[in-house]
Amino acid sequence: AQRVTQPEKLLSVFKGAPVELKCNYSYSGSPELFWYVQYSRQRLQLLLRHISRESIKGFTADLNKGETSFHLKKPFAQEEDSAMYYCALSGASGGSYIPTFGRGTSLIVHP
Amino acid sequence: EAGVTQSPTHLIKTRGQQATLRCSPISGHTSVYWYQQALGLGLQFLLWYDEGEERNRGNFPPRFSGRQFPNYSSELNVNALELEDSALYLCASSLEGRTHYGYTFGSGTRLTVV
Numbered sequence: 001a002q003r004v005t006q007p008e009k010l011l012s013v014f015k016g017a018p019v020e021l022k023c024n025y026s027y028s029g030s031p032e033l034f035w036y037v038q039y040s041r042q043r044l045q046l047l048l049r050h051i052s053r054e055s056i057k058g059f060t061a062d063l064n065k066g067e068t069s070f071h072l073k074k075p076f077a078q079e080e081d082s083a084m085y086y087c088a089l090s091g092a093s094g095g096s097y098i099p100t101f102g103r104g105t106s107l108i109v110h111p
Numbered sequence: 112e113a114g115v116t117q118s119p120t121h122l123i124k125t126r127g128q129q130a131t132l133r134c135s136p137i138s139g140h141t142s143v144y145w146y147q148q149a150l151g152l153g154l155q156f157l158l159w160y161d162e163g164e165e166r167n168r169g170n171f172p173p174r175f176s177g178r179q180f181p182n183y184s185s186e187l188n189v190n191a192l193e194l195e196d197s198a199l200y201l202c203a204s205s206l207e208g209r210t211h212y213g214y215t216f217g218s219g220t221r222l223t224v225v
Binding site: 034036043044045046049086099100101102103104 | 216219
């Protein structure tokens with residue numbers, strides 16, 4: 001079975017402060033991991049994926065297989081980063097790829 | 112390029128009725144996924160269709176069903192509606208059933224059961 005855990009429902013920081021949104025996963029194989037973001041009144045959209053090792057909007061995420069984590073980080077938060085963030089895992093189970101999402105973390109960046 | 116489109120935007124039904132939700136994937140995407148986003152529960156996987164067939168389903172009762180048409184659009188049907196079915200239903204699409212590039216989501220259908 002695969003599981004994604006986002007331990008924080010809400011993360012509140014001030015503008016300019018570092019941000020780390022935690023994501024832990026449980027999966028026996030090699031997972032594909034993603035972060036999705038949902039800004040107010042907008043649709044859920046892909047932020048970044050671990051295979052591309054990219055930085056989007058200043059956010060990065062490193063897959064740590066030893067700790068089974070995929071935390072999302074940004075050194076200096078901006079007010080426009082306020083949104084709902086979902087960690088997601090795609091892994092094969094019985095030959096099918098079953099997408100699993102965490103419950104999400106609401107990030108609020110105060111001015 | 113048009114994104115994933117869902118209709119209707121809002122749907123109000125009475126308990127016991129049936130609801131039909133529709134989704135058109137991005138052109139070229141053959142896989143369609145349905146999710147339920149209930150308040151406080153995040154996204155719960157409902158169904159996955161690829162090439163016209165149901166490939167997987169989440170932990171939902173059989174009254175949640177659907178189908179995929181030859182043009183890859185999809186319908187989600189919810190029979191015998193219950194109050195707790197009230198939620199935002201999201202559709203997503205991807206290439207060929209692999210999620211290597213992530214999913215593209217629609218804006219959702221807000222289903223309210225009264």
